[in-house]
Amino acid sequence: MLQDTFERVLPGTRKSTKRHILQCALECFLETGLESTTIDTIRQRSDTSVGTIYHHFGNKEGLVAALFFTALDDHKAVMWPELERASTPKTVIEGLVHSYIHWVTGQPELARFMFLARASVATGPFGEELAARNREQYSFLHKWLAEGVKVGDIRSLPKETYPSLLFGQAENYCRAWLSGRVPTPPSDHASVFAESAWRSLAQTK
Amino acid sequence: MLQDTFERVLPGTRKSTKRHILQCALECFLETGLESTTIDTIRQRSDTSVGTIYHHFGNKEGLVAALFFTALDDHKAVMWPELERASTPKTVIEGLVHSYIHWVTGQPELARFMFLARASVATGPFGEELAARNREQYSFLHKWLAEGVKVGDIRSLPKETYPSLLFGQAENYCRAWLSGRVPTPPSDHASVFAESAWRSLAQTK
Amino acid sequence: MLQDTFERVLPGTRKSTKRHILQCALECFLETGLESTTIDTIRQRSDTSVGTIYHHFGNKEGLVAALFFTALDDHKAVMWPELERASTPKTVIEGLVHSYIHWVTGQPELARFMFLARASVATGPFGEELAARNREQYSFLHKWLAEGVKVGDIRSLPKETYPSLLFGQAENYCRAWLSGRVPTPPSDHASVFAESAWRSLAQTK
Amino acid sequence: MLQDTFERVLPGTRKSTKRHILQCALECFLETGLESTTIDTIRQRSDTSVGTIYHHFGNKEGLVAALFFTALDDHKAVMWPELERASTPKTVIEGLVHSYIHWVTGQPELARFMFLARASVATGPFGEELAARNREQYSFLHKWLAEGVKVGDIRSLPKETYPSLLFGQAENYCRAWLSGRVPTPPSDHASVFAESAWRSLAQTK
DNA sequence: GATGAATGAGCATTCATTCAT
DNA sequence: CATGAATGAATGCTCATTCAT
Structure with a gap:
């Protein structure tokens, strides 16, 4: 495999x-x-x-970077389409968490490697490239969220907290699973994390 | 300082x-x-x-471990009392998140060091000691949560997801702040993360 | 150029x-x-x-040698004719120095390269070829000088000192110029070195 | 030895x-x-x-530099006193050449090493230190020569040509000897080079 | 003739660790 | 307790050279 x-x-x-x-x-x-x-x-x-x-x-750094950006590309290819699926806000938010967990579960090696190498790549000569890709990726998300806030579906919160609220819980669990601290794959709990993300972000009327 | x-x-x-x-x-x-x-x-x-x-x-490993366990002790001393404060479930959950963020904001050097060194310590000769401390720490939390579930205050969820649901969002933001990816200190958003944690865990009747 | x-x-x-x-x-x-x-x-x-x-x-050595012998040929082509010009001893001696300086000034890249590569070529597999060419080149000079000594125009000195007396001063200055230690091109001082060479070699009656 | x-x-x-x-x-x-x-x-x-x-x-460069400056110090210690010996111009000029040759003959290893390493040291991180020492060393010589020119003992020539005129011939021969191209030690011909240097520099009335 | 992927011996340098003083 | 000279295995990286296409 x-x-x-x-x-x-x-x-x-x-x-x-x-x-x-x-x-x-x-x-x-x-x-x-x-x-x-x-x-x-x-x-x-x-x-x-x-x-x-x-x-x-x-050099070694170049090898790590090649690996890292390959993983990043793959990750991005799985995540992006989710935002474009026309659907209710709840479905999109939950879909994003599901996609994230789906990718980590499907590519645990690449996922573990990304956690392993991110700090190193961010500090090294490819750091700016990484930062640029992150900005680009999140700008889409933020645009979507801003729309949701305007319409009254999404809580109005400090912009910089959204990614943490959305992915923080799932990511934390994925880290734990990838490092062996918990045995059950995140996919088994995907709905829990998806629902919690929605609870965290949803505007309660 | x-x-x-x-x-x-x-x-x-x-x-x-x-x-x-x-x-x-x-x-x-x-x-x-x-x-x-x-x-x-x-x-x-x-x-x-x-x-x-x-x-x-x-040796070098011993120096890292000394530093790490010093940080862990300090962290624990700030976190524990929160669980023992007699209060409503909401206050306790939110208090835990506030405590976590308070410690990270107050000891950013130690906090960054813990993120930096955890993997290394966990793998090294002090790994078992670290695992034991973690088990001990979480057993209190799990006991408290089990009680809440029984009483009907806390959602009944897979045990292993609770820590992620509780701290995942705050931790994710703290990492981002400590590594400079976001400028605003987590203490500025403490309530956001505290409330989201409660939303994620609260049993909605 | x-x-x-x-x-x-x-x-x-x-x-x-x-x-x-x-x-x-x-x-x-x-x-x-x-x-x-x-x-x-x-x-x-x-x-x-x-x-x-x-x-x-x-191989690399062959490339260096090709370059070196190209430079040597060019150098020789400029120097030889001087010895054959029928003229007074003084004119010949001074002419040799002038020729040397003229070549270095005209081909500073080749000249610098010869200083750079001589030791390497002399030690390598083309060392004997280089030594042979040197012997051939100097045998003409020594013949000419021996004649001058017999006639009483040139000081009778140990044979092996003649090249140093003739070219040593000019060469020393050329090295300094080529390496940037002095700014003025040797051609500006050609007469000084030519006259000094003649003073060094001339038989004073 | x-x-x-x-x-x-x-x-x-x-x-x-x-x-x-x-x-x-x-x-x-x-x-x-x-x-x-x-x-x-x-x-x-x-x-x-x-x-x-x-x-x-x-590092390796530091080792080479340590060796080089040790040689330079030793060389300087032998050369300096000559300029301060109160005597006729001719004796001083000839003394300088004799000193130079005496040092090379006495310390052939250090002398060869200086020729070997000079370019490397001059280009490396100790290059400026070397240049400074050279400037200092020659400033004394130039002062002495300027005095000789004023008094009418020394030919008035471009300042930058003096070192070449003075040491060029001896140096050229020393290089040849150190690299094995000529067998006779320079000390055997010291007077030849000393006299030629004087002929080159002396003001002929 | 031209190409460039593949090779691997060789090198400068680093660094945790030891131990005699 | 403190010092710092000495150790040497380990590592990232270089580079001349080969050879199949």
């Missing part, structure tokens, strides 16, 4: 070598952590050479 | 040297990260010698 | 690719040094491929 | 380890060249550890 992650995620990437290294690196990072994984570990697992790794990714 | 953190937190520690090293190490870890901070960096900042550092903390 | 160096120096080289690589390699070596210049740097600047570079020059 | 170089040159250096590493590094650099000598080569020869080498010198 893990073997196929990048065939699905990066179907355009013909170069099997590059994709293969990404796959192996992901496994190494998840097993051993970002800093503890050495280039040589990845080389052994992927059965290539350090030269090849550097040829394709420049 | 930062200078006094450990005088308040570790009033018993007479040895100014040890406390001084802890303070300097905290600053280094926050500025440079756990792995990137070297013993020599801490030595320079604290103007001692590597020998002294090893004398007091055994 | 630099663009044309090899069109003048290597007019026979039809293959513009080869000449282009030589030109780019020269620029790289001068800017970054012999060892610090990598094949990949040259590849980037010349917009070719490593394969092409290796196809034409065998 | 080589063993004692640094006991004479750095008598104040008590730390035998540091001095020992300097000595071994000098030998390695002379045998193998600056770039081709690896830290590990020096470690093997000095029978210490890489950690110790880095502890004392920071």
